[in-house]
Structure formats: structure tokens, C-alpha cells
Amino acid sequence: MKTPLTIKETQEGLKAKKFSAVELVDSYLAQINKYNKEFNIFLTVTEEQAYKKAKEIDRSNFQSPLSGVVVSYKDIFLTKDVRTTAGSKILESYIPPYSATSVNRIEAAGAIPIGKLNCDAFAHGSSGENSDFGVTKNPWNKEYVTGGSSSGPAGAVSANMSLVSLGSDTGGSTRQPANFCNLVGLKPTYGAISRYGVIAMSSSLDTVGTFTHTVGDMEIMYDVLRGEDGFDGNVKNFVKPEIKKRFKLGIAKEYFIDGLDAEVEKMIFEVKKTYEKMGIEVVEISLPHTKYMVPVYYIIQPAEVSSNLGRFDGIRYGNNRNSFGEEAKRRIMLGSYILSAGYYDEYYEKAMKVRTKIINDFDEAFKTVDAIISPVSPTPPFKLGENTKDPLKMYLEDVYTTTANLVGIPSLALPSTFSTSGLPIGFQIMGPRFSEHALFELGRKYHQEIDYKPKIAL
Amino acid sequence: MIYQIIIGLEIHIEPNTKSKMFCGCQEDHFGAKPNTQTCPICLGLPGALPIANSEAIKKTMQLGLALGSNISKISKFYRKHYFYPDLAKSYQISQKDNPFCIGGSLMGKKINHIHLEEDAGKLIHSKDESLIDFNRSGCALIEMVTEPVFHDISEVMSFVKELQLVVRYLDISNADMEKGTMRLEANISLSTSEKLPNYKVELKNINSFKFLEKAIKTEIERQTNALNSGQKLAQETRGYDEKTKTTFSQRTKADSDDYRYFPEPDITPIEIPGSMILDLRSRIPELPEQKRKRFAEKYKLSSDYINILVSDLERANYFEKACSLSKEYKTIANLIINKNFDKEYPEPAGLVKKIYDLGSKMYESAKVTKNAVEKVLIDNPDIVTSYKNGKGQVIGFLIGQVQKKLKGKGNPKLVNDKIVELIRKNF
Numbered sequence: 001m002k003t004p005l006t007i008k009e010t011q012e013g014l015k016a017k018k019f020s021a022v023e024l025v026d027s028y029l030a031q032i033n034k035y036n037k038e039f040n041i042f043l044t045v046t047e048e049q050a051y052k053k054a055k056e057i058d059r060s061n062f063q064s065p066l067s068g069v070v071v072s073y074k075d076i077f078l079t080k081d082v083r084t085t086a087g088s089k090i091l092e093s094y095i096p097p098y099s100a101t102s103v104n105r106i107e108a109a110g111a112i113p114i115g116k117l118n119c120d121a122f123a124h125g126s127s128g129e130n131s132d133f134g135v136t137k138n139p140w141n142k143e144y145v146t147g148g149s150s151s152g153p154a155g156a157v158s159a160n161m162s163l164v165s166l167g168s169d170t171g172g173s174t175r176q177p178a179n180f181c182n183l184v185g186l187k188p189t190y191g192a193i194s195r196y197g198v199i200a201m202s203s204s205l206d207t208v209g210t211f212t213h214t215v216g217d218m219e220i221m222y223d224v225l226r227g228e229d230g231f232d233g234n235v236k237n238f239v240k241p242e243i244k245k246r247f248k249l250g251i252a253k254e255y256f257i258d259g260l261d262a263e264v265e266k267m268i269f270e271v272k273k274t275y276e277k278m279g280i281e282v283v284e285i286s287l288p289h290t291k292y293m294v295p296v297y298y299i300i301q302p303a304e305v306s307s308n309l310g311r312f313d314g315i316r317y318g319n320n321r322n323s324f325g326e327e328a329k330r331r332i333m334l335g336s337y338i339l340s341a342g343y344y345d346e347y348y349e350k351a352m353k354v355r356t357k358i359i360n361d362f363d364e365a366f367k368t369v370d371a372i373i374s375p376v377s378p379t380p381p382f383k384l385g386e387n388t389k390d391p392l393k394m395y396l397e398d399v400y401t402t403t404a405n406l407v408g409i410p411s412l413a414l415p416s417t418f419s420t421s422g423l424p425i426g427f428q429i430m431g432p433r434f435s436e437h438a439l440f441e442l443g444r445k446y447h448q449e450i451d452y453k454p455k456i457a458l
Numbered sequence: 459m460i461y462q463i464i465i466g467l468e469i470h471i472e473p474n475t476k477s478k479m480f481c482g483c484q485e486d487h488f489g490a491k492p493n494t495q496t497c498p499i500c501l502g503l504p505g506a507l508p509i510a511n512s513e514a515i516k517k518t519m520q521l522g523l524a525l526g527s528n529i530s531k532i533s534k535f536y537r538k539h540y541f542y543p544d545l546a547k548s549y550q551i552s553q554k555d556n557p558f559c560i561g562g563s564l565m566g567k568k569i570n571h572i573h574l575e576e577d578a579g580k581l582i583h584s585k586d587e588s589l590i591d592f593n594r595s596g597c598a599l600i601e602m603v604t605e606p607v608f609h610d611i612s613e614v615m616s617f618v619k620e621l622q623l624v625v626r627y628l629d630i631s632n633a634d635m636e637k638g639t640m641r642l643e644a645n646i647s648l649s650t651s652e653k654l655p656n657y658k659v660e661l662k663n664i665n666s667f668k669f670l671e672k673a674i675k676t677e678i679e680r681q682t683n684a685l686n687s688g689q690k691l692a693q694e695t696r697g698y699d700e701k702t703k704t705t706f707s708q709r710t711k712a713d714s715d716d717y718r719y720f721p722e723p724d725i726t727p728i729e730i731p732g733s734m735i736l737d738l739r740s741r742i743p744e745l746p747e748q749k750r751k752r753f754a755e756k757y758k759l760s761s762d763y764i765n766i767l768v769s770d771l772e773r774a775n776y777f778e779k780a781c782s783l784s785k786e787y788k789t790i791a792n793l794i795i796n797k798n799f800d801k802e803y804p805e806p807a808g809l810v811k812k813i814y815d816l817g818s819k820m821y822e823s824a825k826v827t828k829n830a831v832e833k834v835l836i837d838n839p840d841i842v843t844s845y846k847n848g849k850g851q852v853i854g855f856l857i858g859q860v861q862k863k864l865k866g867k868g869n870p871k872l873v874n875d876k877i878v879e880l881i882r883k884n885f
Binding site: 304 | 724
């Protein structure tokens with residue numbers, strides 16, 4: 001069967017009895033069986049669980065928001081009784097006794113879980129190449145990376161192994177792979193979606209990311225996932241705001257830097273033109289502290305990483321500390337140094353001060369514009385192995401994405417077009433805190449205007 | 459050589475909150491089967507997040523307010539990192555800058571601050587294995603740090619005993635050293651001038667007041683002997699061995715920890731509204747020292763008697779109840795303190811009655827007694843009902859009420875018999 005590429009089509013098909021949820025599972029599993037060896041997307045396939053849930057759904061009247069939607073999870077989402085590795089050998093055999101809030105919410109809303117997805121170990125990376133279980137290959141071209149750290153989630157949806165997937169975004173880990181695999185990716189407002197049960201990387205930056213084919217599906221997923229759960233004290237409820245009729249967008253002049261690929265730059269101007277064609281004003285703005293983004297991020301993030309990974313001390317969880325990969329070790333050492341007596345003030349505290357300045361930049365910008373358009377990655381997808389020798393170069397991948405995490409604002413990554421070498425490229429729209437619904441509206445408008453149609457790679 | 463003794467205290471108190479500091483597990487773990495009071499949060503499992511316990515925060519602030527501390531307008535939690543098998547997350551959520559309470563004093567001794575943190579689990583060592591019990595992991599712990607202002611062991615002892623009493627009066631904790639709900643550490647050094655010397659010895663592993671006194675004494679002797687023989691003393695942590703009655707080195711400064719503190723990102727800074735402080739302040743009960751003064755003025759008792767009564771809030775309350783029935787204050791105090799009559803007569807009225815007996819005063823007549831009993835039974839239908847439903851112990855209350863009516867002159871046997879008889883007959 002040809003699987004539908006949106007939640008709406010899935011549910012219409014189920015209601016019209018064109019196919020059953022069990023048949024949907026058959027079809028996604030067939031795709032997994034056919035391609036997973038080659039592309040290394042799933043670490044664990046939960047076939048039995050999927051069929052059990054599908055049968056339940058087939059007995060229902062398909063009224064839940066995600067009834068029959070087949071979902072897969074980045075392997076840093078804890079799933080009760082199902083192995084959760086975080087892409088690291090340390091947790092190779094770890095079976096958690098509880099599930100993440102997001103997992104519970106999605107499944108309570110009718111979704112069918114089909115498995116756990118590969119990722120950079122502990123979500124450290126921008127290419128999927130830091131996974132201890134081998135790299136995930138880009139379904140659009142297997143010589144290229146999917147991006148990272150949510151390599152599996154991007155791979156799974158673009159390879160049609162599940163309709164949607166959950167990833168995480170600490171510095172771009174959802175948006176960049178979404179862009180590299182022609183998908184819609186959301187990094188929500190910090191505090192919109194509970195982090196409970198998601199293995200922590202950098203606690204003040206971590207967010208739950210989502211991958212879908214369309215903006216409409218993203219909105220459905222977001223509304224299921226968001227809101228207080230009583231377990232993440234930083235999460236706040238909010239009422240969906242009235243969406244504006246007239247938007248004004250900004251593009252930061254500081255974003256046009258050396259290293260920005262010509263094709264990506266050109267695409268940003270195309271996006272600008274597209275919005276202007278719809279009568280939406282796009283103006284140049286200034287975000288003066290942009291150049292500090294990556295340095296600040298690479299101080300705060302490893303500091304928090306070193307703290308969060310301390311619990312894997314070899315006493316519990318099976319494997320000892322020798323099982324940490326190179327990147328985790330690098331970040332633990334960096335972070336421990338940054339937080340140690342005498343250096344804390346010089347690095348961490350200073351970085352936090354600059355972070356406040358960066359937040360002020362955005363507060364100022366949002367006084368004049370409703371949202372900001374930006375590249376996601378400075379380049380189109382790169383080849384496997386191309387950046388692995390130079391960690392610093394890999395860190396620069398994050399130049400446009402770390403912003404939203406440091407500021408705590410939402411950012412919607414949208415597929416736009418394909419590069420001359422046939423690989424997906426896209427952009428992101430960032431808005432003020434809790435402006436997700438406005439971003440969805442802007443994303444929908446853009447996709448309507450360019451007549452975007454969801455596409456699968458395999 | 460005469461040395462000035464300089465001691466500062468760090469006192470941990472486990473509050474009597476319902477749940478642990480950052481999760482819903484039960485706080486009280488005394489005697490519980492190992493690892494039966496745990497959840498993903500206090501086990502520090504991956505993905506788990508803390509939610510701060512507001513009851514523990516309020517209790518901490520109430521202690522501070524009772525001792526005249528300033529309450530931080532915005533208080534923060536920090537992560538304090540160190541590796542130990544019983545520390546589930548490899549960091550303890552504690553406080554550093556902006557603890558809940560800053561300053562304050564007790565018995566004229568200055569307090570540096572009072573903060574809130576979580577406890578670690580417990581290691582249980584046997585011959586060839588070590589086991590971890592996480593029941594205590596994540597329990598709330600209030601820590602008070604004093605300034606180095608004690609110069610004498612007796613000052614330390616009266617301070618910690620008074621603090622225990624204050625904490626009990628405030629219903630923050632029973633602060634039992636034996637049960638580990640109060641734990642003491644003393645930082646001890648000796649100086650030849652007014653200045654603080656360049657070392658201090660942190661004394662740990664003390665689980666009773668008696669041992670605290672002995673341990674400090676032993677340590678002061680050790681330091682005095684060392685200094686007298688020209689040795690230099692080092693910054694170190696020492697434990698007290700109850701068997702050998704000596705202190706022994708546990709850790710020296712060379713391998714002291716760098717805790718890599720940073721603000722806990724999982725808990726946003728906590729704003730304390732002024733209204734909350736006013737509310738907490740308004741609910742501070744009479745504290746031991748105030749009670750002593752009042753007892754001295756009102757009941758004109760000796761300070762020994764007052765101290766004994768005030769050292770046990772229940773006894774002090776019993777005493778006052780009895781005094782509301784009779785003006786024989788000294789006799790009442792005497793019977794409580796020397797004869798433990800408060801244990802014998804659960805209702806103060808019974809004790810007051812006893813005083814009348816002892817004073818060989820006449821009992822009221824059977825008729826007056828009967829009338830009083832009748833009236834009390836009519837006035838307390840609920841109690842009568844619960845007596846009839848098998849709650850025999852409520853008779854004590856009824857006896858008390860009758861004695862109150864008879865101003866303590868009821869014949870106890872008669873009162874008791876009349877109550878039983880009338881309930882059976884008329885009610």
C-alpha cells in the first residue's frame with residue numbers, strides 16, 4: 001500500500017476503511033525491514049507493541065488527535081520496558097522503568113509506537129556520526145549525513161518508516177536534520193513541552209523536537225505535547241493566542257557571514273521574495289551579539305553536560321565509564337574545567353551574562369518584527385566523514401541554530417527546495433516565546449505559496 | 459600555652475515534611491525496608507527532573523524567621539558535584555548564593571545562613587559487599603551554618619540543645635540525633651590571638667549530644683598537644699571513634715573537593731513574596747525562651763523547674779492546662795517534675811484532683827457530683843456517643859470536664875462511677 005503522508009489522510013483512510021491501522025504498521029515495518037540495514041535508522045523496532053496498539057486503534061472510532069499515527073522516538077526518550085540507549089554504549093542494555101511525558105501523551109492520543117531511533121550519543125553532534133551504534137545515512141543520498149543529533153528521527157520520517165517522530169533540540173538537533181532530510185522540524189519554546197523522561201544533555205537548553213512532513217501535522221503534534229505535566233517545573237500552560245492578520249518579518253544582517261553557502265544564501269533571498277509576494281513585509285534587523293552565539297553555547301552546554309553525565313559512573317546502568325565515546329569525554333572534560341573553582345566566573349558566569357545580552361537583542365528585535373527568518377545550517381547536507389576530523393568546524397554547524405536555544409524561543413524549520421546536487425535545503429522562522437501558532441501560520445502560508453508537497457526519499 | 463578555642467557548627471535537620479525534597483516519595487524513612495521509598499526522581503534516573511517541595515521551603519524560612527534571619531527575596535538552588543556511590547545524580551541539589559535565610563542568631567550566637575538541600579542515600583557495608591539504600595536519597599535537609607563564635611564546649615552544647623527545642627516548638631522536626639533527623643558537624647581550631655588560624659578541623663560522624671561533647675573535648679586536647687609539641691595543624695576532616703574515644707583523619711585538604719557549583723537549571727529561581735513572609739511570621743508560636751520568661755513571671759517557678767518544663771512542649775502545655783484549673787502552680791510543677799504525675803493522669807484535671815486529695819480537701823457531695831456529671835453528659839453528646847461506640851478512653855475527657863465543673867473537688871471513683879452509670883441509664 002501507499003502510506004499517507006499526513007495525519008489527516010491517515011485518519012480519513014482509517015475512517016473510510018481504505019486501510020486498517022494494522023496494515024499501516026505492516027507497511028511501515030516493511031519499509032524498515034527493507035532499508036534499515038543500509039541506512040541504520042532504527043536501534044530497536046517495537047513490532048509487537050506496534051501491532052498491539054494498532055489492533056486497539058482498529059477497534060476504536062479514530063477520534064483521538066493522533067489515532068493511527070505511527071510514531072518513532074529518538075533513543076533518548078525513555079520508554080518503559082523498552083531499551084533506551086541514548087545512542088551510547090553506556091546504556092546499551094538499559095531498560096527504563098518509566099516513560100517520558102511526551103511518549104505517554106502521544107500514545108494516549110492514539111499514536112502507534114514503532115521503535116527507537118539512532119542518534120549521536122547523548123545527543124552530542126550535528127551529523128549523527130557520534131552514535132556508538134554507527135552513523136545514520138541520509139535517505140536522500142546515502143553518501144551524506146542526515147544531520148544530527150536527531151539523525152534517526154529525520155531518517156525515519158523521510159524514509160517513510162514512521163509518519164512522525166520525536167527528537168530533541170538543544171542547539172539545533174531537530175531543525176538541522178529536518179532541513180537535511182526535507183522535513184518540517186520544530187524546536188519549541190523552552191518550557192512549552194515537558195522534558196521529563198528525556199535523557200538530559202544541557203538542562204537549560206534542551207527541548208523536545210518534532211519531525212513531520214507538513215506544518216499542519218506539526219501543529220497537531222505540538223498541541224498534544226505541550227503543557228504542564230507536574231514533573232517539569234519549568235513548563236507553563238498557555239492559551240493559544242489569536243493569530244495576527246498582518247505579519248512583519250526580519251532578517252538579521254549579522255547572519256550573512258563567511259562560510260554561509262551561496263546556495264543557502266540564495267534560498268534565504270527566495271524565501272524573502274516569496275513572503276513579500278504575499279504582501280508580508282520583510283525588513284533588515286540587527287542582532288549585534290550574534291558572533292558570541294557559538295562560544296556562549298559551547299561554554300554553557302558542556303558545563304551542563306558534564307553535570308548531567310556524572311551519574312553514569314559505572315555503579316549502575318551496566319557499563320562503566322570506558323564506554324563513553326570521544327565527544328562525550330571531550331564535553332565532560334570541557335564542562336568540568338569550565339565549572340571548576342577559579343574558572344567558573346571567567347567562563348560560565350560570563351557566558352550567562354552574554355546570554356542575557358543575546359536575549360535582550362531578541363527582545364529588542366521582536367518589538368519591531370513578529371518573527372525572524374534565518375538559515376538553519378550554513379551549508380547543504382555534507383558528506384559522511386567530511387567534518388569529523390575537525391570538531392571546531394562541526395561546532396560551527398550550530399551557528400544559526402543555537403540562538404533559539406540560548407534565548408528560549410521557538411523556531412520552526414521548513415523545507416524549501418533542493419540544492420543543485422539534489423539535497424534538501426531549508427530555513428527557520430524564530431518567534432517570541434510561546435509564538436508557535438504564529439510560526440505555524442507563517443509556515444503554512446509559505447508552503448501554500450510555493451505549493452509544497454510532502455515527499456519521501458525511499 | 460593558653461589557646462583560644464574557636465568552633466563553628468554545621469547542623470543538619472531533616473524536616474518532618476510529608477514528601478522528599480524533590481519528589482513525592484515519603485520523607486520519613488526510619489526503619490523502612492531498603493529501597494522501598496524510591497522513584498525515578500530520587501533514584502536520579504536519566505530523564506528525571508526535580509520539583510521543589512514548598513512545605514520544606516516554608517519550614518526552612520520559618521526557622522530563619524524565628525531566629526531573626528533575613529529571607530532572600532529570590533532564592534536559588536545549585537548543583538553541588540561530587541562522586542560517591544550513594545549520590546544518585548553525582549550532584550546534590552543544594553544552595554550557595556541566595557540561600558533561603560541569611561544571618562540571624564540564637565542565644566546570642568550569630569548564624570551565617572540556613573539553606574535547604576537534599577540528602578544522599580546510605581551505604582551499607584558488609585564483609586564482601588557494599589549495598590546502597592536509596593530511601594534517604596532526595597530527602598529534604600535543612601542546614602544551618604553558624605559563624606565561628608563558640609569558645610567553649612558548654613556554649614556549643616547549650617546552643618545545639620536550644621536549637622533542637624526551637625525546631626520542635628516550630629514543628630519543623632523532632633530533631634532526634636539517634637534517628638539521624640539532627641546531625642552535627644563542628645569546625646574546630648585553636649588560636650593564640652583574636653584572629654582565625656589558617657586551619658580548621660571538621661569533625662564528623664557524631665550521632666548524639668553526649669558524643670559531640672566528648673568528641674570536641676578529645677579534639678581540643680589533640681590539637682592542644684600537637685601545638686604544644688610544635689606541630690603544625692592541617693586542614694582536614696576527622697571522625698570520632700566512640701570505641702577508642704579518639705578522633706581520626708578522614709580526609710586532608712590536599713584531596714579536598716572542588717564541587718563545581720552552578721545554578722540548578724531544572725528549578726527556576728524562587729521568588730518569595732512579602733505576603734508569604736508575613737504569613738509565616740504570624741504563625742510562629744511562642745518560642746522556648748519566651749516561654750521561660752513568661753513562666754517565670756506568671757508562675758514564679760525556679761529556673762530549674764522552668765527549664766525542665768519548657769524542654770518538653772507537651773509537658774509545658776500540660777502544666778499550663780493544670781494551672782488553669784488550680785492556682786497551686788508550684789505543687790503542680792513539683793508533681794509533674796518529681797512524680798511524673800503527668801504520665802499517671804493523662805488529663806490535667808486528674809492531677810489537679812490529686813492535689814486536692816493530697817491537701818485532704820473534702821470531696822463534693824454525691825448529689826452535686828451527679829448534677830455535674832449530668833450536665834457534662836448533656837453538653838457533650840458526641841463524646842457520649844463515641845463512648846457508647848466502644849471508645850472507652852474518652853471517659854478521661856468527661857472526667858476532666860466534671861472535675862473542671864467541680865473545681866477539682868470531685869471524688870474520682872464517684873465521678874467515674876456516675877458517668878458510667880448515667881450513660882448506661884439515660885443516654
